[in-house]
Amino acid sequence: xxxxxxxAVKEGMLEKRSDGLLxxxxxxxxxxxxxxxxxxxxxxxxxxxxxxxxAPAEPAAKIKELHFSNMKTVDCVERKGKYVYFTVVxxxxxxxxxxxxxxxGWNAAITLQMVQYKNRxxxxxxxxTRQKQQHLAAPHGPRLRGASNSA
Numbered sequence: 001x002x003x004x005x006x007x008a009v010k011e012g013m014l015e016k017r018s019d020g021l022l023x024x025x026x027x028x029x030x031x032x033x034x035x036x037x038x039x040x041x042x043x044x045x046x047x048x049x050x051x052x053x054x055a056p057a058e059p060a061a062k063i064k065e066l067h068f069s070n071m072k073t074v075d076c077v078e079r080k081g082k083y084v085y086f087t088v089v090x091x092x093x094x095x096x097x098x099x100x101x102x103x104x105g106w107n108a109a110i111t112l113q114m115v116q117y118k119n120r121x122x123x124x125x126x127x128x129t130r131q132k133q134q135h136l137a138a139p140h141g142p143r144l145r146g147a148s149n150s151a
Contacts, residue, residue, distance in 0.1 A: 006033040010109045017097035032109055034117065036067035068117035076107050
C-alpha cells in the first residue's frame with residue numbers, strides 16, 4: 001500500500017490476538033491508510049517508500065496487509081478496563097481480534113477509513129455504469145433523430 005503512494009492516516013501500536021491454541025496478544029506496529037491496514041511486527045523495520053533491489057524478500061512476508069476491499073466490517077466487541085476490544089471481519093468470514101487503549105480510537109479510525117473506501121468504490125461503480133449506459137445510448141440517439149429528419 002505505501003509503495004503505491006498511499007499516505008498514512010494513522011500509525012501506532014495495536015495488539016492482535018494470535019490464531020494459535022493459546023490465543024496470545026501480540027503487539028503489532030500498524031499503519032492505517034486510505035486503502036487498508038498494514039500489520040508489522042514491532043521489531044521489523046518500516047516498509048520502504050521505494051523498492052530497493054538489495055532488500056531481502058523474506059522479511060517483507062511478515063508484513064500483513066488487510067485491504068478494505070477484503071474487509072466486511074469492524075465490530076466493537078467491548079470496553080473493558082483500559083482496553084477496547086474489536087474484531088475485523090474479512091469478506092471470506094475470517095475474524096481477527098484486536099485490542100488497544102480506549103483513548104487511541106483505532107476501531108473508530110479503521111471503521112471510518114473502511115466506510116470512506118467503500119463509498120469511493122461505490123461512486124466509481126456508479127460512474128462506470130453511467131458511462132457504459134451513455135456509451136451504449138450515444139450511437140443510437142443521432143441515428144434515430146437523423147432518420148426522422150430525413151423522412
